[in-house]
Amino acid sequence: MVKSQHSLMSGNEAMSRGAIEAGVRFCASYPGTPSTEITESLMRSASDRGIYVEWSTNEKVALEAASAASWVGVSALCPMKSLGLNVAADFLLNLNLSGSGKGGLVIVVCDDPEGHSSSNEQDSRFYAKAAMLPLLEPSTGQEAKEAILYAFDLSRRHEVPVIVRSTTRLSHSSSLVNVGPLPQVAPATLSSFPRGLFNVPQPAVKHRELLSKIQLIAAEFEKSSLNKLNLGPDAKTLLISSGICQSYSEEALALVHTKNTGSLGLVTTNPIPTGLIANAMAGVERVLFVEETDPFLEDEIRSQYVGLSTPDRPRFYGKRTKTLPAWGEMSVDHVVKGLSQVTDLSHEMSLHGGLDARARGAKLLISRPLTFCAGCTHRNVYWALRQEKKRRGGQLVVAGDIGCYSLGVFYDETMNTMQAMGSGIGVACGLGQLGRFGFESAVVAVAGDSTFFHACLPALVNARHKNANLTFLILDNETTAMTGFQPHPGSAVQDKGQRRISIPDLVRAIGPDYMTTSDSVEIGPLIELIHTTVAKDGLRVLILKGICRLEQQRRGVSHEGLGKVSVNPALCRGEKCKICFSQFGCTAIGWLPTEKQATILDEVCVRCGSCIGVCPYKAIRQE
Amino acid sequence: MDRLYNVLIAGVGGQGNLLCGRVLAEAAILKGYRPTIGETFGASRRGGTVVTHVRIGDHDLGPLIPRGTVDMLIGLEPMEALRAAVDYCGERAIAVVSTAEVQTMQCITGTTKYPPLADILDVMSSICASVSPIDPVLALGETEYRRVLNSFMLGAALTIGIAPLTANGVRESLTGLMQPVGPNVAAFDAGLKTSVRV
Structure with missing residues (x-):
């Protein structure tokens, strides 16, 4: 056997490597932390390996494009962050029935438990359950690479999309990964386009067909070497964990030095390998479920075993019993605590100085809250909005959404609402109709340039069509600043073969009552422009040209020549x-x-x- | 190796914290270990708290160091070192801390006060096995300190020792990763020459 080579890789890099080893030729994606580096690292190999990689306008478009590739036999990868799958879900819950193609289609969804870089901490595994699609949850960088390879193989054989779920801790942690050989496949599409890529007239039949595929996959999962059972004959307690939580469970067991506790690490988590689980549970007295963030495995296993009335059925512990928290990130410490609650194990982490010193320390600490960068033009816009709010005695509501400009919620709460990509203009559509019920506030919606293309167009068309009374501010700094300056259709510099789309031209085509483009560096004129625009009636759009100072720095733009x-x-x-x-x-x-x-x-x-x-x-x- | 060795590096965005972790991990690989690097940061590019967990062992480990099991805390900034000590350190922890403060936005504007350095070090001493404060500005000067603080602090930490690693091994790894090489190696060697009291 050839000795394998290894190198230090992040989980995201490992998944990208896995895709290359699996022969991926097409990747469509939209940036979002913690998933962005999967696509970025694939881009670095794109020209060498002949892979087509694009930043699509949003995750739904990305998934649709990637599916098309798989249909004609081209292996496709579609990475996205948790919230991205919400955007793509409409297509996903139809694609599952239609099926992916012979090329294979792997969707990577990176969840963000604790919401380190997200507006929620959703558990996207429920999409796999809702769409009845195979789900893999690798626990290490190495396993992440292997899981992607296996996912492509599975998808090609069964012609279903396979979802690989990562979390921030796996995506952004680095470890040694043994790399495998790179395939020498020639790109080839099928000679004829496959038939039947629709679910009508009998979606129920398609549903039945999907269930048959999943049954075969369930049988395969029972024997998968990705799942690991580590259980001695005397074990009375079993930890069942998935994803990165597997490493927390193993380490917790090592810390408490116990012999009568074992662990089952599951990577194939939908459909669950019921036989493997039943075997592992036979003879143990209690089971503790360790997972992020929701009780996904716990509920599934509880519901599968509710009918069992055998005397040796174990007691189940987890988030449902409040043994482990059902919110936030899991940790070794949580698992140790949970273990000591359900068993008689007692383990005290040796914390010298104890609680007293820690409490004193915590009192001294001050936070480092998020702020706009020095010279950020978003601050200028919010400053102007603050002045306008004051002028109107507070009668101004700002509906916003996702991007660096979300920091407006921390800037004297100038931004009043912030939920999903594009939701600012959508919420404003509603607010802009409420004058008839006595709602007196002026209404402003805020969106960034990349978000504008991602999710604002339908709401903007709605606002025009229904004559909503609002002002829409597009903060255009010509880059996807939040996630690391990925290009988008409106970016000033475009890659070869890509054509720039003008935001003003698009907006003009929708026909707002008033529209103008302006600079947002000079404060005085900006305050005045916002004031006079908000005072008007109808649909008003301001395209405010901004500058991302980090992006400028990155391009080596110097301000040395400017006056001090x-x-x-x-x-x-x-x-x-x-x-x-x-x-x-x-x-x-x-x-x-x-x-x-x-x-x-x-x-x-x-x-x-x-x-x-x-x-x-x-x-x-x-x- | 008898047991794994846990290094925690605490600082703020822009101090080269993550790179510091990479240097230690690559040095560990050179010695045949399997390191794991975990990173916790919110918006590091915008001056937030950044903590890097480097775990050196002979098998793959979870990315985060369990509470109380830190062996070495490298503090690139005093208050962030305290924050990391409160969250992660216990009686095993040996702390090497830069005394150069990075004020928060609220401190600069005068809405809050940065905690007194003496208080920070005092509380840290109650939490950790030992705390060694080092003034990088004194050793390197105001300009140089900003450029190569991380390399300097790695050197300082190695005067006490990061059990599985040697100074030469870390220097080799640092040479391959830090840019520009010359000033970083010089800062690392300056760190090695500091008299760190344990």
Whole structure:
């Protein structure tokens, strides 16, 4: 046997490598933490391996495109974050019945328990159950790579999409991964387009066919070497875990040094391997389910075994019994605690200094809240909106959505609502009709440029069609800044063969009552533009050209040539005012405690001069 | 190896925290171990808290260090070192902490006060086995400290020792990963020369 090579890879890189080893030729995706690096690392191999990789406008389009590839025999990968699967779900719950093609189709969904970089902490495994599709939950980088290889094989054989579920801890952790050989397959599409890629007139028949496929897959899962049972003959307690939680369970068992507890690590979690589970449970007295984030396995196993009335049926513990938390991330510590609750094991983590020192420490700590970068033009827009809110005595509602500009919720709560991609303009469609019921607030919706293409168009058309009374602000910095500057249809620079779509042209075609494009660096004119626009009636759209300072930095744009910004101490009112640093709050504005005056931190300042228009006393100047 | 060795690196976005973890992991691979790197960060690019967990053992481990089992805490920033100590450290933990504070936005604008350094170190001493404060600005100067703090702190940590690794091994790994190489190796060696008291 050839000695395998290994290297340090993140879970995302390992999954990308697995796809390449499986012969992937097509990848369509939309960026979202923690999934982005799967597609990005595939892009790095794209030209060498002849793989087509695109950032699609949203996850639904990505999944549709990837399915098309698999139908004609081209192996396709479709990675996305948890919330992306919500967008793609409409298609997914039809594709399951139609089936994927001979090329194979693997969907990777990366959940974010705890919501480190997400607006929720949803458990996307329920989509696999809803769509009745095979689901794999690898527990290590190595297993993630193997799971992708197996998923492609499974998908090709059964012509169903296979879902591989990762979580932040797997996607963003690095470990040694043994790599396998790269295939030398020539790209080839089927000679004829497959028939029957629709579910009518009898979706029920298609449903029955899917269930038959799943039955075969269930039998295969029973024997899968991806699942690992580690159980001694005397074991009385069994931990059943999936995904990264498998490593937490194993480590918890090592920490408590117990012999009468075993572990079943499941990777194939839909359909569950009921025979394997029943065998593992035979003879044990209790089972503890360890998973993220919802009781997915727990509920499935509970419901499958509810009919068993054998005397040796174990007692079940998990999130349903409140033995483990049903929210937030799982950890080794949670598992140890849960174990000690259901068994007589007692394990005290040795915490020197104990609770007292920890409590004292916690009191000293102050948080590092998220803020806009120095010179971020989003701050300018929200500053202008704050002024408009004040002018209207608070009678202004800002409906927003997902992007760096979501930080508007932390900026004096200038953004009032924030849910899904594109939901700002959708919510505004409703608010813009409520005048008839006495709702008096002016209505503003906010969206970024990438979000505009992703999910705003149907709502904007709705707003026009129904004459909703609102102002829509498109904050256009020409990049997908939040996830690391991926290009989108409106980006200034486009890859070869891709054509730029103009946001103003698109909006103009919808026919708003008022529309204008403006800069968002200079504060004074921005405040005035927002004020006069909000005062108008009808559907108003402002396209506000912005600048992402990180993206600028990345491109090596220097602000050295621009005039230095400083505070004139003779004009600064110091503690009597504080507007620039305590309200506007650009991170480049500091405070001199002895002089009791504002100052510009030149090493942070990008010399945009936006703060000049913020000072009521004209104390800020630019050389 | 008798047992695994856990290193926690705590700092703020932009300090090269994640790269620091990578250097230790690659050094561990050179010695034949199977390291795991776990990263916790919210919006690291925007100056938030960043913690890197490096776990060195002979088999694959979960990405996060269980509470109380940190062996070495490398603090690239004092308050973040305290935060990590409160969350993860116990009586096994040896802490090496940079005393150069990175103020929060709220501290700069005067809405909150950064905790006194003496209090931070005092509480950390009650939580950890030992705490060694080091002033990187004194050793490297204001400009250089910002560029190569992570390499310097790796050197300082190695004066105490990261059990499975050697200074030469870490230097080799650092040479392959840190840019620019010259100033980083120099900072690492300067770190090795600091007198860290345990």
